[in-house]
Amino acid sequence: MKIDLILSGLVAQKHTFTLPLDYNKPDGDTIDVFVRELVAPDKQDQDLPYLVYFQGGPGFGAVRPMANGGWIKRALQEYRVLLLDQRGTGLSSPISAVSLAHLTANEQADYLTHFRADNIVRDAEAIRAQLSPFNTWSIIGQSFGGFCVLRYLTAAPEGLTQAFITGGLPSLTRTADEVYQKTYKRVQAKNNDFFSRFSDAQELVTALATHITEHDTYLATGEKLTVEMLQLLGVNLGMEEGPEAVYYLLEQALITTQKGTQVNPLFLAQFCQFLDYNTNPIFALLHESIYCQQQASDWAAHRVRADYAEFNYQAGQPFLFTGEMIYPWMFEQFNNLKPLQAAAQQLAKKQDWSDLYDLEVLKNNQVPVAAAIYSEDMYVEMQYSLETAARVNNLKYWLTSEFEHNGIRMDGDKVLSKLIDLNKGIILR
Template identity: 35%
Template structure:
């Protein structure tokens, strides 16, 4: 159980700048404990940017009136991931609409990501051996993040009137997972919760999650090859070329290796608006290189190396399955790999099919791409992940995880929750999301089959408008 006693974060620095579109952006650095239950374990820095309207009133306010005007209600944006930092406020899809509703917005980089104390292969070498690294990394999941959030809230609102001390949170994707952990253990800090593609699979084991998401990945592969039928042969041709290279791999300019299994992880993009086209564009360029030169040229190899950015977001890879270990006693044990290799479409995880030219015919089945899954192969082909393979194996076998959710608390929830859920979401299974929504007392949900997981960015006005409609409207 998470401790309910959270000490305020220490604000280290605050620097403010006016940016175009009349935005006042403040850059904030906070100090929080690495382990909130053991302050002697050391500290971390958290980085955030707050944004509010830059206003120059004709008659400047003074005294209590000025203070009251500055203390607008907080809305905290929680990014997806895990392992991704925030864009600058002027580039965020939610900034302008949130400001128009009277909020000031905080974009807080989770511990270990963005400009918060970073986690990388280099920084982890200073931590110690793989066992020490795994212990350190275990403190970067939702259970620690919500403690950080409560610490920062206590810091930023210490002089606010009581009615303004609670804040609102907006969780996109993994940010929704964080939000539900927050709702479970610290609901007293929350005024309202907005979720987009973030109804986490509460109470579901990692295997259940991947059984569901692999089914959706198969659907997206069908959609891909229906849209680009020429890629059935093109992907097989590219895979055959890679397989024929020494060691069955191609060195990438930025380090690491392109193997056939790594090629087939490009399907991570299939769950986003425009994702099918992004993958096709890369397959087309690779095919063109092979037709013209008989090898893959540096530009396309560079694009391949950067397509799934695990080297710069290692928490995404190393803790991806841990975010589904929702209670003590559950170990992931590379659940996505174990589930996938038993499925005919993803047998390449264990053994590649025959890709020799003599086996080609018009009836060859397409090679299926995987989706938002992390496999041991990632720790064999990405330069930042290769030295962390032992730590990743330790984390995969660990069952010593704190609880992430309190279903009883969610069942008696009193904080308003407004969620957008996407029927064709490849990353957060819609069926499991519906079960979660039913667990949360008072949860209102907008459901659609006209959007994908990144709709907040791709169709901002529609998504935000629907969420505020849920908040402001009523049902007879």
């Protein structure tokens, strides 16, 4: 094994694969797909099976490990781990307004249609054909990575030994509208919990909302801070330690100066680090499409919000954060999304998204699957996860309230160990 990186407790090798942009046109345009291979130092020469990690998102590169810890430490006891930068992310021909600037809006939209779970799985199988052509491998998906796992079980189960899903067992049939009807209710509950836990949080955020309404305020990245943007901080409320981070940010938002109350420059810099829309545009461009099969999303979160007027903040009313929702105005307010506004509109109106799941194949699935379902998950509706669990053969699940959506990040050793035990038939306690 060629070692490219030595970290505490593990060694790593970089792989880059040149693969088709469109698998229906194998001789057409290509993209690069990057994978980082990890192995324990004392197991470098062992013929270990692979475990491939599918990151959450969509639109985020795989985790960059600092040391051998968490779920990776547990996995390296018996696997070589492959951290896949899904196409368009990380080092895999990353997508941005800069990289797409040479294309027209129509061409941008067409290009972006090739970056859903179906092609992510095709990439994985193409990589397996090169790295492990005579062996199946195991896969693990966190959040959106779970969507990729179910697609893998549909499209290429012959390539799999087993699968693990954490916080990402999606509905197989529910529309984006149905998903957001449930999600807004989940976000309401997280808001209630947040403002109950932090007794002065409503006062802090209302004062900030009032200030930025009355005084033009600009973030460190150049955008004018709006109330709608401020509400987006709620995307963090469903993560372990997320509410605390949001509260501590709000605590520092306003400061008293000789010129009166002003927004703290520290807040204006840190705020940008809490949201990923400027840095990870696929998340905004393709998020709703992950629910689309033969129908358009048509800005589902924006339309469904009309049923939840309490999220439309007005002075004198309680402030509520929103959650993992994408809105059309984001492409008018975030600098790195503005050049992609026309493409985003076309993607929202696209009706012919291909089917992602074959219900009959999943009904007869023979690949062992173990899933962690978090009952308090703000991003993935528990009811829909349980519906899916009942429709996928050979799937066992662990339903728990112990963790939030990012359980694998908080105690990955425990989460992955339980899923490995599930697939081995060991009774959980």
